[in-house]
Amino acid sequence: MNNDIVIKKGIRLGELDAEADVGMLDYCFYDNGQIEDLLDVSSPRSIILGRTGSGKSALIYKISSEVEHSSILDPNDISVRFLEHSNIIQFFNELGVKLDLFYRILWRHLLTVELLKLRYNLRNESDNDSFLSRINEWAQRDTVKQRALSYFREWGDRFWLETDEQLRELTTKFTNDVKAKLGAKYAGVDISLEGAKHLSDEVKVEIRSLATQVVSAIQIKRLNEVLDLLADNAFEDKQKRYYVLIDKLDEDWAETETRCRFIRALIEETKALRKIPQVKIVTALRVDLLDLVFDRTRDSGFQEEKYDAYISKIIWTKNELKELLDSRVNEVYKRQYTSQGVHFSDIFPNTAKHGGGTAADYIIERTMLRPRDAIQFANECFLLAIGRPRISWRVLNAAESNYSQKRIKSLKEEWAEFYPCLESTIEIVRGLDNPFTRSSISNERLEGLAEDIHDGDEKDPCVVVCRNLYAPGSKVSHSEVLSKILISLYHVGVVGVKISTLDTYTWSHVDQPRLTNSEAKRVNSIKVHKMLRHALEIKDRKLLTEMGKKNQI
Incomplete structure (x- = not known):
């Protein structure tokens, strides 16, 4: 690609609403x-x-x-x-x-x-x-x-x-x-x-x-x-x-x-x-x-x-989302810059970082395998790369901050009918190390959440169980409250869980859509989705360990 081409203000890989995205759908609709x-x-x-x-x-x-x-x-x-x-x-x-x-x-x-x-x-x-x-x-x-x-x-x-x-x-x-x-x-x-x-x-x-x-x-x-x-x-x-x-x-x-x-x-x-x-x-x-x-x-x-x-x-694979991003980059550059074929890897980093994959892998890992997520992340990258010929890892990491905040807001809106108090419930995992266990969420945290949502909409199952925690003569335990919260957070996609040490992590958007009460009680390990970690200030224990080893060297 010609290095003289720089990213202009307003360049986007599409709109998040299908009605507004008709121009792109006509030319690069991906049929899976x-x-x-x-x-x-x-x-x-x-x-x-x-x-x-x-x-x-x-x-x-x-x-x-x-x-x-x-x-x-x-x-x-x-x-x-x-x-x-x-x-x-x-x-x-x-x-x-x-x-x-x-x-x-x-x-x-x-x-x-x-x-x-x-x-x-x-x-x-x-x-x-x-x-x-x-x-x-x-x-x-x-x-x-x-x-x-x-x-x-x-x-x-x-x-x-x-x-x-x-x-x-x-x-x-x-x-x-x-x-x-x-x-x-x-x-x-x-x-x-x-x-x-x-x-x-x-x-x-x-x-x-x-x-x-x-x-x-x-x-x-x-x-x-x-x-x-x-x-x-x-x-x-x-x-x-x-x-x-x-x-x-x-x-x-x-x-x-x-x-x-x-x-x-x-x-x-x-x-x-x-x-x-x-x-x-x-x-x-x-x-x-x-x-x-x-x-x-x-x-x-x-x-x-x-x-x-x-x-x-509708089920998307990682490769299908990569192809979708690639076709949209090609279409956008063909319209604004050059008839020469331009690919996603020409604009975004194509080298691995922290032992992981390419920029495409990095972006898709921070989606729930949905086109809108991937397009929104890419758009945030273009917004911060105006005047540059390419998007660097530094830009991509900075864009993640804006993207993560927007995705957590969208998640609250998406599930408002099921979980009206999701905005407060999500806060129960803020600042935790990743992965964490049930014991990482203290009784004090649970009681703080119970106070926050006690007067919330009773359509929310978390509100109901938190009220029962304080009800006179109630036998609801902190463990039962935690199980109900984990069921809710898993359902909306905030967390993935491992039931036993022999299992892999399961996620609602990929594996089974819901956890049973029995499964929630037996959860061995919990991870917050990568899409939300930045917004929730989640610390990656593995990455911190690797960085500590490098500093020692």
Whole structure:
């Protein structure tokens, strides 16, 4: 590479958000083998599962740019907040009526309409009228098809409406059905949260029974017939594929409980729509959010392994991340400096340090094997190397300080729903030598943490166990508190553990995602992830020993 070329201000290997990173994704998207499976309508793989920054949104974008017929559904546009704050939903929730089937019907309707818009290009009332004329030819003398067509006749004049308007229409109809079922006897009942609270226990029981009948009477059978009708008549061309892509489910588009039940309903409907062979619903989900969904919606007989066939888990190897960094360096330098091929090793140190690997190895060891981590670290290096032709080890080490602080902040944000007090819980390992043992965390440290988070959000399991430590008559020991904290820190990726001296260290992002209580009690040795050591002032015992030996020489 020409040594006269210097790193300019603003040079980056990409943006951390897929929407802002489109320019790079168009030219150097790295396919680690998932695209083909996700595009294959015969494959059940339809839930892109990964942690924050693993590339879920990048996959959604790539699918949308490669196929002819696709649409992206943003949950922020569906007005689910209107749904959860509607009088009927609050009324039912207060009465304890399960609405899972209703949420499934909502999704089936929304997805069916989205597919019809794709297939028939329904953009306005005129398009809608043309479609309704066409579907009358489908039924002929088939009574099953006639039943399915009644659905189209009931809703067909509104198929062209926006998604949020569809949801409002469905909710209004549902409210009217409930009022009709309650009849004259309860005509004066206020169908709202406050109305439900003021009902007597006897009336609540009777209305709950009637309301449950309304939910159960939702015509799931008729909608199954609708899917059959669409498969036979609307999506019969085997050469054409249609994709509905759903992203941003981890954003704050609804309260946690509603969001979990709505996502669970979406997963069930994704399975149901496989009845239409030329159609695929592809959803991006964060690992921790899917865990939360299954935890909050788990019912009798639930078997998580039944969903494995639908999950396409994003897993990156070290070599794949190196190739991704290399392709991005090449693209950035081609755009800004030279058409000559420039590689990662031309810009970053290619020699080992402290007996370790190259700069690429150093960076990737400080990631959770996610593209976003690697790109962010490289960007921090470029920021500190402005005006230089290359990035030195000194620059790389200085960049690590900024990177480590940002990653610890991102980790807190990523897991805020599971562990609202993670910011304080992480402090339990600050300043420790690496590796350390359970005994390295003193009772004084544990008590200090318990005081810090005692009044925190009780959704956090660490808050609950710390409160129990001080509860009158409690038999919770310091050891039990420590085990719960280790389980939490392991789950989010702050620490890796060795259960026995014969084991290797396991990490949640590489090996098993969670520790059991029994495993946490038996932990033999603990390491803080390299990504966070700088921010948490963790001292590497092995490195300090080696440096001490050199100083003696």
